[in-house]
Amino acid sequence: MSKRIAVVISQSPSKNPAKRKLEEDVVLGLMLEPGIDVTVVPNLYDIKPDSTGMLALQGLGGNLVVLAWHYERATHWILDRHGIHGHVGETLIQSDPDEEPDEESPAEEDKQRVIETREVPNRRIYAIDLRATNKPQDYIDEIKRIHSENNVKVVGLGDLIGGPAGTAMRPNGEANGAETKEGDSILNRIEPEGGRRWYPVIDYSRCTNCMECVDFCLFGVYGVDRIDTILVEQPDNCRKGCPACSRVCPENAIMFPQHKTPAIAGSAESAASMKIDLSQLFGAPAEGKTAAEIASIERDEQLIMAGRDAVGSQAVLAKRQGDIEAGPADELDDLVDQLNDLDI
Ligand code: SF4
Ligand code: SF4
Numbered sequence: 001m002s003k004r005i006a007v008v009i010s011q012s013p014s015k016n017p018a019k020r021k022l023e024e025d026v027v028l029g030l031m032l033e034p035g036i037d038v039t040v041v042p043n044l045y046d047i048k049p050d051s052t053g054m055l056a057l058q059g060l061g062g063n064l065v066v067l068a069w070h071y072e073r074a075t076h077w078i079l080d081r082h083g084i085h086g087h088v089g090e091t092l093i094q095s096d097p098d099e100e101p102d103e104e105s106p107a108e109e110d111k112q113r114v115i116e117t118r119e120v121p122n123r124r125i126y127a128i129d130l131r132a133t134n135k136p137q138d139y140i141d142e143i144k145r146i147h148s149e150n151n152v153k154v155v156g157l158g159d160l161i162g163g164p165a166g167t168a169m170r171p172n173g174e175a176n177g178a179e180t181k182e183g184d185s186i187l188n189r190i191e192p193e194g195g196r197r198w199y200p201v202i203d204y205s206r207c208t209n210c211m212e213c214v215d216f217c218l219f220g221v222y223g224v225d226r227i228d229t230i231l232v233e234q235p236d237n238c239r240k241g242c243p244a245c246s247r248v249c250p251e252n253a254i255m256f257p258q259h260k261t262p263a264i265a266g267s268a269e270s271a272a273s274m275k276i277d278l279s280q281l282f283g284a285p286a287e288g289k290t291a292a293e294i295a296s297i298e299r300d301e302q303l304i305m306a307g308r309d310a311v312g313s314q315a316v317l318a319k320r321q322g323d324i325e326a327g328p329a330d331e332l333d334d335l336v337d338q339l340n341d342l343d344i
Contacts, residue, residue, distance in 0.1 A: 004035045005147045006060040010044035010068035010075075013196060013258075018134075019069065025136035026067065031185045033144060038185065042192035044068050044078050045201075045257050053190040054082055063089065063150050065126040065143055071095055074257035074266030075127035077201045081232065085118075089126035093133065093142050096268040111251075114204040114229055124150075198258065199235030200245060201266070206253035213245045213254060216295070218303060218311070221245075239302040247295035 007030060012019040023040070030036050039056060044066070047053040057079070064086065068075045072095060076088060126146050128139065200213075200221065209230050214222040222245075223233030243264045246254040255266035289297075293313060300310035 003147075003150060004037055004062075005143075005150055006037045006039065006062065006064050007143055008044075008057065008060070008064065008066045008068075009038065009040045010066065010070075011040065011042055012069045012130075013043040013046060019130070022130065022134060022136055023067075026139045027187065029136055029140040030143060031187060033140070033147070033185060036143065036147060036185050037188070039188045039190065041190045043196075044075065045070065046192075046194065046197045047082075048194050048197075049082060051193045053193065056188065056190050057084055058082065060084075061123075063124045063126070063146075065089075065128065065146055067128045067130050067139060069130050070127075070257045071255075071262070071266035071268075072127040072129055073203060073268070074201060074255050075129075076125060077203050077255065077266075078257065079125060080204065081201060084125070085121055086123040086125035087120055089124035089146065091126050091128055091142060092145065093128050093138060095129035095132045096262075111208045114207045114209050117229070118204070196258075197236065198240040198242075198256070199238040200232055201255045201257060202230065202232060203253045203255060203266075206251040207249075208251055208253075210250060212248055212250060216245050216248045216299070218299065218308075219306075239306070242298055242302045244295040244298040244302070247291040247298075 009023055009027060011023055027038055027040060030038050039060065041047065041053045041057065047057075064084075066075055066079065070078070072091075079085075128142065130139075133139070207230060209228075211230060214224075214230065219237045219239060220234050221232060221238045223231055225231050243256045243259050243261070246252075246256055246259075246264045252263070256264050257266055259265045296311075296313040300312065303310050
């Protein structure tokens with residue numbers, strides 16, 4: 001008997017027809033394979049916590065394959081932030097095939113990472129970057145390979161069929177509720193709810209809980225949980241387009257998956273390679289500056305846009321500012337939105 005596996009396809013936030021075609025070609029190919037349950041969701045990063053899309057994802061049990069327009073690391077930790085935990089599943093499709101993980105120095109190895117303090121459920125999450133290849137068959141073949149190496153029963157998808165906002169249908173167009181034969185593929189589509197979002201995503205396999213990000217951010221984005229572990233507490237307080245705290249994290253644990261700079265967006269590149277940043281777009285000098293100096297400039301830009309005083313590079317003591325509301329979208333926010341929508 002074929003074991004089932006859940007595959008999630010996260011749609012591009014842009015309306016780029018080539019991207020949409022790639023997504024649909026992968027869906028169509030998977031529908032011809034037995035035992036694969038496909039859920040198509042809006043852009044993973046933009047899905048809100050209580051939305052139908054997130055509830056659908058949280059309802060998927062067993063091992064999970066997730067195809068998204070993000071680096072694999074970003075996809076893994078976006079899911080983690082929404083309570084979808086698991087071990088990293090190894091895939092043969094990589095967005096940075098030549099990038100070797102940095103060797104840790106002995107001092108680095110001594111550091112305790114947040115992930116070591118957590119229990120990770122016995123499931124694997126296989127994240128695949130849809131930018132890795134433009135051939136749908138490559139993704140289909142890799143999913144078939146993962147499927148064949150998996151022995152864990154997938155449960156929970158049945159809960160999605162006929163759900164309030166999802167549209168479940170068979171490859172032959174039969175409506176919801178038709179009897180599923182053993183091995184039939186199932187397709188579930190979740191419609192978009194809400195718009196684009198911008199917030200930091202923490203990689204807890206790198207994070208040492210040093211709290212530098214809490215000290216640095218003056219918009220009340222970060223907080224701690226009941227055991228004093230760092231978390232992104234108020235994601236929507238983050239200033240659209242601002243990547244500043246990703247530059248001050250000593251472990252390169254903070255990602256902005258939609259940022260154009262790979263090292264900020266979650267690629268395997270080291271933090272030291274971060275050279276391009278939005279401060280250039282805003283006309284601020286980046287040449288010859290350290291990452292911390294650039295981050296201070298970016299933070300000052302955001303403070304001024306929010307109608308507050310710049311603080312420069314002076315040390316700012318840790319103060320959670322959860323009562324600070326994010327400022328209203330202004331013209332510069334709109335410009336960043338438009339640049340993102342260009343999808344270049
Ligand atoms: S600065 Fe980086 S390593 Fe330190 S707590 Fe924040 S995310 Fe974790
Ligand atoms: S420092 Fe900037 S990028 Fe980082 S969380 Fe605060 S507002 Fe967002």
